[in-house]
Amino acid sequence: MAPNNWHLPWEQYVETLKPHERPMMPGSPATPDHSWPTRIMYAVTGLMVATVGSLGNGAITANVQNLQGSLGITVTEAAWLPVVFVMTNACMNLILVKFRMQYGLRLFTQIFLGAFVLVCAAHLFVDNYQSTLLVRAIAGMAGAGLSSLGFLYLIQAFPAAHRLKGLIIGIGLTSFAVPIARLIMPGLLQLGDWRAFYLYELGMCLIAWGAVQVVKLPPSEKMRVFDRLDFVTFALFAPGVALLCAVLGLGRIVWWTEAPWLGWAMIGAIVLLTAAFVVEYNRANPLxxxxxxxxxxxxxxxxxxxxxxxxxxxxxxxxxxxxxxxxxxxxxxxxxxxxxxxxxxxxxxxxxxxxxxxxxxxxxxxxxxxxxxxxxxxxxxxxxxxxxxxxxxxxxxxxxxxxxxxxxxxxxxxxxxxxxxxxxxxxxxxxxxxxxxxxxxxxxxxxxxxxxxxxxxxxxxxxxxxxxxxxxxxxxxxxxxxxxxxxxxxxxxxxxxxxxxxxxxxxxxxxxxxxxxxxxxxxxxxxxxxxxxxxxxxxxxxxxxxxxxxxxxxxxxxxxxxxxx
Missing domain, CATH: 1.20.1250.20 (MFS general substrate transporter like domains)
Structure with a gap:
């Protein structure tokens, strides 16, 4: 399918698609029959986007003690850096899927790839713990979007009969980040400590951004899906999961019975998550x-x-x-x-x-x-x-x-x-x-x-x-x-x-x-x-x-x- 029809309104464009080329649901791109060179470009772009989205957290998880020395912080403060990434990353899919449905893939791609480029660039100018913590939190949100984007690109690389293979490969890529980081970090740290890694990550992100601008995803259907109660659920669910992540991530370091805030955080997580589930249980169209x-x-x-x-x-x-x-x-x-x-x-x-x-x-x-x-x-x-x-x-x-x-x-x-x-x-x-x-x-x-x-x-x-x-x-x-x-x-x-x-x-x-x-x-x-x-x-x-x-x-x-x- 030539991309010159992609400018058509969705109602007209979908009529040009074969049954197997139509998306499974709103927010997902169409899957037209691409040529093999185009499939290869989609595969390379998807691999790059998915890897870039998780590489930074993999590097920090694998070298948190080194970063602790670089920032001059305590063991407990250093433990927050990977945890805060997980806190924001775990919650974002609650609204990302509906965001794609309502506002389309193009805006989704621009926001999350642009945000990740800014995050990588911000690392070059951050030299204190508080700023690094904020940047890692934003990276968690952007990383969730990039993981989804990587899946969507890899699905385009496979014919209809093998499309599920692209989905499996896409989700498998997220686990490659830690071993890749373990392999490249010693050399980068010798070149210029963490600044060298941040430059490398920024370069990879800019290449991925350029590839996404050249190799665009096919159009997707847009429809109004957000409801006011969705934001109520998110306002309860997100902090509840974040508190749970904080307890699990810091409990063994500050020790479970020694830090009173762990108990209060666990109580807060239970109350917030229970409230979110009660709201959703009684909704006619739950999130x-x-x-x-x-x-x-x-x-x-x-x-x-x-x-x-x-x-x-x-x-x-x-x-x-x-x-x-x-x-x-x-x-x-x-x-x-x-x-x-x-x-x-x-x-x-x-x-x-x-x-x-x-x-x-x-x-x-x-x-x-x-x-x-x-x-x-x-x-x-x-x-x-x-x-x-x-x-x-x-x-x-x-x-x-x-x-x-x-x-x-x-x-x-x-x-x-x-x-x-x-x-x-x-x-x-x-x-x-x-x-x-x-x-x-x-x-x-x-x-x-x-x-x-x-x-x-x-x-x-x-x-x-x-x-x-x-x-x-x-x-x-x-x-x-x-x-x-x-x-x-x-x-x-x-x-x-x-x-x-x-x-x-x-x-x-x-x-x-x-x-x-x-x-x-x-x-x-x-x-x-x-x-x-x-x-x-x-x-x-x-x-x-x-x-x-x-x-x-x-x-x-x-x-x-x-x-x-």
């Missing part, structure tokens, strides 16, 4: 269809998504934290993250090109099984474990993380198509919230368990250390011997040896704690795998029982008929 979302099938799906996002923290928080404890820096982890990125690419490709709409639970169960295997392998780590020993286990987890997203999304899309397109916004909102909140909940779970188990193992190990043990005395002499040429006072020398031994005990306790965390995650993933497998097989078991029952009833009916004859 979030609570009745539909609380159906048994949807609750099982959301439970599986939340579980997988939580157990995936084994890789994002657990493995990285463990390698940091044993003394490895970002430069030494590049090989591992190269393997993780390759596994994610493979997982996304397998998910897209083996999609079976009748067996969507199967790849989710496989993903949970792979996570269980990978986490169990990691639970045998020691102080001598290095990235090379984690390649296989982390590749399995990375493959699973990319593999599950597509089928999980398709389950919701299928239910939307069969039960009413008006539920699409409800599903997209909950899918986005669970992805974001699930990631924070997983990090909170992993971090809290690690801290608790580290204290336990530290006490256990310290209880066995006594000055009456000849091995302990020998170890103290070996450790203090490193300072014997500079410290002549025997008391100070013994104190230095004791301090070194204490650090080694703490390091060993941390390793044992991470092993416990990996084992717990493995068990959770295994239980989830069994649960999803049973959910997958239950309809088949029911069909088999019904067939057997029908077969048993058939001879009885034949015998009665013969007796009558």
């Amino acid at each position: 979030i269809n609570i009745r539909w979302l609380t159906g048994a099938d949807m609750l099982r799906l959301f439970g599986a998504i939340l579980l997988i996002r939580m157990v995936l923290s084994e890789q994002t928080s657990g493995a990285v934290g463990f390698l940091t404890v044993v003394g490895l820096g970002p430069d030494q982890l590049m090989g591992l993250f190269g393997v993780i990125l390759a596994a994610m690419v493979a997982g996304t490709a397998v998910s897209a090109f083996t999609l079976n709409m009748e067996k969507l639970n199967k790849p989710i169960a496989i993903a949970l099984g792979l996570i269980a295997i990978g986490a169990f392998m990691d639970s045998h780590s020691t102080l001598l474990t290095r990235p090379a020993q984690l390649y296989v286990s982390q590749a399995l987890i990375a493959f699973a993380s990319a593999m599950f997203i597509g089928p999980a999304l398709m389950q919701g899309v299928v239910k939307v198509l069969t039960q009413g397109k008006q539920n699409l916004i409800s599903f997209i909102v909950m899918f986005s919230v669970l992805q974001n909140v699930g990631g924070l909940a997983g990090s909170a779970l992993t971090g809290s368990l690690q801290i608790i188990r580290e204290k336990f193992h530290s006490n256990q190990l310290a209880a066995d250390i006594t000055s009456m043990d000849p091995q302990v005395v020998l170890r103290l002499r070996q450790l203090s011997g490193a300072y014997s040429s500079t410290i002549t006072d025997p008391a100070l020398l013994n104190a230095e040896g004791a301090a070194l031994l204490g650090r080694q005990v703490t390091q060993q306790a941390n390793v044992l704690a991470y092993n416990d965390v990996f084992l717990i995650i493995s068990m959770l993933a295994a239980i989830g795998c069994v649960w999803v497998t049973i959910t997958h097989l239950r309809p088949r078991w029911k069909a088999k029982r019904d067939a057997q029952r029908a077969a048993q009833q058939a001879p009885d009916s034949s015998a009665v008929a013969s007796a009558v004859d």
Whole structure:
């Protein structure tokens, strides 16, 4: 379809489209049959836009300690930087879908790409914590728009028979940001600290903006969809989710029982979200269809998504934290993250090109099984474990993380198509919230368990250390011997040896704690795998029982008929 018809009014333009070229709903672009060179341009543009939208947050998440030193802030202040991005990103889809429906794709593209360019440029002039926090919040809103825009471009790159593959690849790209950031950040930080990365991000964003201006999306239908109560719901839902994200993101750092504001924030989140759900429950045309979302099938799906996002923290928080404890820096982890990125690419490709709409639970169960295997392998780590020993286990987890997203999304899309397109916004909102909140909940779970188990193992190990043990005395002499040429006072020398031994005990306790965390995650993933497998097989078991029952009833009916004859 030549783009010279795109200037026509929608009512005339839609008449020129074949049935498979028409959009599924208002706000989505038409999908005309493009030439292959045009499809390639759409694919490249979509890849670039989706990657740029999540790269900045991936870089900050992966290098938050480095940024903490650069800004001269505390650990707690640094933890707010990735959390505030998630707070704004998780809520934006509540209004983005309707914004596209009412105001069209063109305005949507200009606002969010323009906002992201301004955000990237602002980083070059920001040199204090407060401004950086504001910029990250705006980046979260702009990133949500760019993720959606990337999906829409990638869908254009595929023929009608394979269009769902573009959707799966588009959503899979969002998980590539952290490994890509891990690979490029060490070199950029050496060039010019964070300013070098901000320049790189701005350059990528400007290229993506130029590509979007050249490779335009086809027209979409516009219609009036906003209602006054939509803004009431958003005013309740957005701060409620933001407070929940703050509790999950900061709880393990300020500690759950030590900071009173965590309790007040949790109460506020419960009150606001409950009020939002009450408003939506009683609406004739709800923005979030609570009745539909609380159906048994949807609750099982959301439970599986939340579980997988939580157990995936084994890789994002657990493995990285463990390698940091044993003394490895970002430069030494590049090989591992190269393997993780390759596994994610493979997982996304397998998910897209083996999609079976009748067996969507199967790849989710496989993903949970792979996570269980990978986490169990990691639970045998020691102080001598290095990235090379984690390649296989982390590749399995990375493959699973990319593999599950597509089928999980398709389950919701299928239910939307069969039960009413008006539920699409409800599903997209909950899918986005669970992805974001699930990631924070997983990090909170992993971090809290690690801290608790580290204290336990530290006490256990310290209880066995006594000055009456000849091995302990020998170890103290070996450790203090490193300072014997500079410290002549025997008391100070013994104190230095004791301090070194204490650090080694703490390091060993941390390793044992991470092993416990990996084992717990493995068990959770295994239980989830069994649960999803049973959910997958239950309809088949029911069909088999019904067939057997029908077969048993058939001879009885034949015998009665013969007796009558």
